[in-house]
Amino acid sequence: MTTALAYEDDPYVLPVPTPDTPVVLPRWISPGNTHPNSHFRDPVWSLAPLIDNPGATLITIHWKNCPAPLQGEMKRVVWSLINGERRPTYLRSKGLSARGRVSASTMLQKYCEWFRLANWLHQRGITHLADCTADVWRAYASERRDEGISRVHAEMVIGYFTDLWVYDQLSTCPAGISRPPWETEGIDDLLPAADGTDSAENSTEPLDPQVMGPLLVWALRFVDDFADDILAAWTEQRRLVDVAVNNTATSASRAALKEYLLPLVDTGAPLPAVHVKGRLYLARDYVAAHTGATHTQIERLVKLHGLQDLVVQRPAPCPLDVPIAGKIDGRPWREYIIFGEATTLMQHLGTAAAIVIVYLTGMRPQEAQALRSGCCPDPEPADDSTLGRHLIRSRHFKNVLDEDGNHASAGEVREVPWVAITPVVRAIRVLERMVPEGELLLSAAHHDVHRFGGRQFQGAIRRTSLNRRIEAFVAWVNREAETQGLPDQAVPEDPHGAIGMSRFRRTLAWHVARRPGGLIALAIQYGHMRTVLDTRTTSGYASRSRRGLHSVLDVETALAAAETAVRLRDRAAAGEKISGPAARRALTAAGHAPRFEGRLVPKTFARKATKFLARDGIVLYDNPDAFLICAFKHDNALCEPAPGATAPRQYACTPGCGNTVRTDTHARQLRRRAEEIDQLAARAPGPVAKRLRANADRLRETADTHDATAQSIEALT
CATH class of the missing domain: 1.10.443 (hpI Integrase; Chain A)
Structure with missing residues (x-):
């Protein structure tokens, strides 16, 4: 009696399901979910009632994959996984990321591992989960580890085994699964040795630019140039199919069919054909729509005159009556679209x-x-x-x-x-x-x-x-x-x-981030606003490692910095003068920077790029919005970079910074921008015009300061 009351008072304990019990209890099904529910007795369980994401794959559990002697006990535990909540006392011991309930996709991973364990137990004559002793747990975990899985994966799998014990405890009739020994002894001995390769990195590669270029060209072509033609052709094709399906057999339709096809047969002309799964057939719907005949009438004529063989020998396209407007390089992309x-x-x-x-x-x-x-x-x-x-x-x-x-x-x-x-x-x-x-x-x-x-x-x-x-x-x-x-427009x-x-x-991020303010653009568009708060250490998008966004973008950032250095070197060699407190340091950096002639770099270059960017004081960042180059040195920066940052906050560039470098080109750009602002001021209301002119004057003063202080490369080196 005491035990029964304890179960009744425990909100986390689930009753024993009956054969008619739904697989997913109603309280876990959202109001808009219309997927059919399964019953406990069914050989296949659907987890679709738990899935409200329209793009997610619907998950099913096939009980034929679980050994028959263990199915009864395993069904109760899996049902507890689907409908139970892990206790808060247990979750507190597992860290902040632990949840009472998990997604259907995570349930899939768990029960697949449990089925794997069940088959292993069955092969050794173990027919009850309660017989999985501490020694059995160790033996199976060691065997699973030795199958070549990574250390991170092994740790995850062992956690799934622990959950088998945890969810068994949520039933009023537990199978009696023993507590895995690693819950008290630790799991280190059951994990593969740490060899430095398990970094939890996102290994998804950006698309090669030579692939992305033509792929995007053709995708835009379809959307911008071909869409109207295709949609019109689809509408016409469906109209013809609807007409063909609704035809009624009459003597007139039979006569029209013969009048349409038999002259083609007798004269040796091509016959209207379509490809179906790689084979040629008479275009029955097309013929039916144009003659009023039914499919039955057409089939009789096909057999009577051996039209199928003739179609294979002399097929003809079936053009749809739709004008073609789309063009490629100024010429129509199709003469017509065929049925x-x-x-x-x-x-x-x-x-x-x-x-x-x-x-x-x-x-x-x-x-x-x-x-x-x-x-x-x-x-x-x-x-x-x-x-x-x-x-x-x-x-x-x-x-x-x-x-x-x-x-x-x-x-x-x-x-x-x-x-x-x-x-x-x-x-x-x-x-x-x-x-x-x-x-x-x-x-x-x-x-x-x-x-x-x-x-x-x-x-x-x-x-x-x-x-x-x-x-x-x-x-x-x-x-x-x-x-x-157009062979040059093929997708390699x-x-x-x-x-x-x-x-x-990931390909988009690769290109956006190298622009000034690119990190902010990514943060907003990608939904990672926390990246704005710390440009280096707390950004979290699509990282190759746990260091964050810039771990995947270091290669592009390094290439951009190298290009900036090369441009500075070329301008100085062409006779342009340079100003700014970091001018001499920038020229030294430019003299040692590599030149990249458009070569592709492998993913192994990422570590080299990170080291390149970590050279405090000699990495050059172009900032066209501020009309300058930043020779970033952390201690000099007035943009308040985060501790350990190796790049400036380009959107927070501050006048008077000790990392500033300008060339004659920048001075010309400052004056052009000042003229543009003056033109805006001429059309603006009084107070606004005053502020605009003051801004233009500051830009000219900055250009004048450059002219007064700039030195040649010979004077600086």
């Missing part, structure tokens, strides 16, 4: 739009998959009749927690919207023409253009499918580039493997 080709082109159009959006916004794939029609409305005109920027408002998912601190599958609306440049807006508008109002822009149901009827897919196109579509798009582009006589093979959705975000 059947519109289907493939529609798929490539959706893929091209997705590439443009993901690459030019920096979105994660799951964020792009969550975009809906209407997410990027046209901005309202401002008071001065100018239009504001297009903003994309949608959901993000990474590290989003619910009010209890647990994973929130549905994510949340991003507090800071993405800024959409014109090509992105056009891509969104194309996708909005492909799906109904309010629907996901990458809706699987509407982008599966090869399907006519049949299964209705839910959510967005899955990432794996998008990756396959990108590869298919590249293959089409390369064939088209050859056909169009990337040296780091397949082009995937996740690689676009």
Whole structure:
């Protein structure tokens, strides 16, 4: 009686499920989730009721993968994993990142490891989880370690074994799984030796520029030049299919069919054909739409006259009655679009739009998959009749927690919207023409253009499918580039493997960060505002290691710094004079800087780049917004760089800084900018004009100071 009362009073303990108990209890299913729920007795369990992210893969548990003698006990533990919450007392011992409930994808990792353990136990004749003693735990953990997994992975796996014991304790009828010995003894002896290779780095490589260039060109071509033609062709193709399906067999339709096809047969002319899964067939829908015949009437004629063999011998294209407006290099990209080709082109159009959006916004794939029609409305005109920027408002998912601190599958609306440049807006508008109002822009149901009827897919196109579509798009582009006589616009093979959705975000960051203020731009667009607070030590985006954003950007930063040094060296050699307190130090740095002639650098260069940037006082950073070069020396900097920073806060450049360097080119730029400001002042109201003229005067004074103090390279060296 005492035990029963204890269970009743414990909010974390779950009742024993019955065969009719739902796999996911109603309290864990969000109101908008319509995925069907499974029952405890079912051989396959769906975790879809836990998944509200439209781009996530729906997860299922197949109990055939668990040995029959252990299925009953394992089912109860997995059901506790799905519906239970780990106790706060346990979570406090596991650190701040530990959660009471985990995502469905993490559940997948856990139960897969548990099934693996169950099969190992079954092979050794162990039929009850309670028989997994401390010695058995050690033996299996050691064997799992020796399978060649990394130290980080091994630590994660051992944590999953601990969770098997933890979730068993949440049942009123536990299997009696023993506490793993490493909970008291520590896990170090069960982990692979630390060899320095386990750095928890994000190994996703940016796309090679030679790949990204032509890929983006063709994606923009589809969105800007081909979209109207493709959408019109798709509409016409669907119209013809609808007509063909709804035809009624009459003597007139039979006569029209014979009148259309038999002269072609008798004269040896080509017959209308389409490719279906790599084979040629008579274009039945096309013929039906143009003659009024039914498929049955066409099939009889095909068999009677052996048309299938004739089609293979002499196929003819089936042009759609759609004008072609798109052009490549000033000439039409197609004479016509053929029946059947519109289907493939529609798929490539959706893929091209997705590439443009993901690459030019920096979105994660799951964020792009969550975009809906209407997410990027046209901005309202401002008071001065100018239009504001297009903003994309949608959901993000990474590290989003619910009010209890647990994973929130549905994510949340991003507090800071993405800024959409014109090509992105056009891509969104194309996708909005492909799906109904309010629907996901990458809706699987509407982008599966090869399907006519049949299964209705839910959510967005899955990432794996998008990756396959990108590869298919590249293959089409390369064939088209050859056909169009544009071999230089083909997309080469990337040296780091397949082009995937996740690689676009890192590629964009690579190029943005080298601009002045680029870190701020990334922080805002990528949703990592904390990077603004500390440009080096607390930035967290897409790091190759735990040091943060600049770990992945050091190569580009180093190349930019080297280019700045080379430009300074070239200007000085051409006779330009140099001023500023750091002029002599900058010339010394420029004399030793390497020159990069557009060569690609491997990822192994990253460490060298980091060392290059760590040379305090002799790394040069161009700052065109301040019309100067910063020979960054940490102790001299007035921009208040963070402790240990190896780069200036270029957006906080302060006059009078001891790291300043200017050339005659900078002085000319200062005067040109002053003239531009004077022109603005001439059209501005009095108080504003006064401030503008004062700013222009300061720029001229800075240029005059340079002229008065600048020295030649001979005088400084």
